[in-house]
């Protein structure tokens with residue numbers, strides 16, 4: 001697992017090779033087992049495989065988004081959605097200063113998806129910068145549910161070198177900040 005965490009890269013170019021069904025199911029299973037606020041499991045995912053849908057979604061990315069090509073090129077897009085009124089609430093009341101714990105839950109789901117994909121020899125990239133309302137319309141996301149991220153998944157056609165990370169001493173504080 002430690003190697004997968006380090007070796008996973010954002011992949012933005014894919015080969016034409018389709019993803020085997022059992023691999024897709026294992027990725028979905030990894031998403032299913034992500035931790036969530038109160039185990040409320042606010043996440044819902046949409047699997048997008050249609051060429052036309054992928055093309056339209058690609059067109060909704062922000063200008064110069066480096067993942068535009070990946071969106072069309074990937075055999076599968078996983079749309080990560082969630083219900084904002086679940087996580088962070090108890091009996092309908094917000095119980096911490098943060099309103100958006102569902103984003104945290106969806107981040108954990110997304111990480112599980114990307115790590116499992118990597119373990120299976122697949123590449124992925126989390127895409128968060130796009131026209132969310134238009135993409136929700138396209139995917140028929142119902143009211144009360146929001147689409148947060150799109151994750152193209154496929155066989156990698158490049159192997160990018162790792163972008164720089166902070167050194168441990170630059171972000172870890174022992175004892176107090």
Ligand SMILES: Cc1cc2nc3c(=O)[nH]c(=O)nc-3n(C[C@H](O)[C@H](O)[C@H](O)COP(=O)(O)O)c2cc1C
Nearest residue numbers: 008009010065066067125126127128129130162163
């Ligand atoms: C919440 C989130 C949103 C992101 N949105 C985009 C995006 O819109 N387009 C893109 O090309 N990459 C996107 N990325 C990928 C990051 O650019 C990438 O994770 C970062 O540069 C580190 O590279 P690595 O994933 O290879 O370690 C996103 C990543 C995260 C976690």
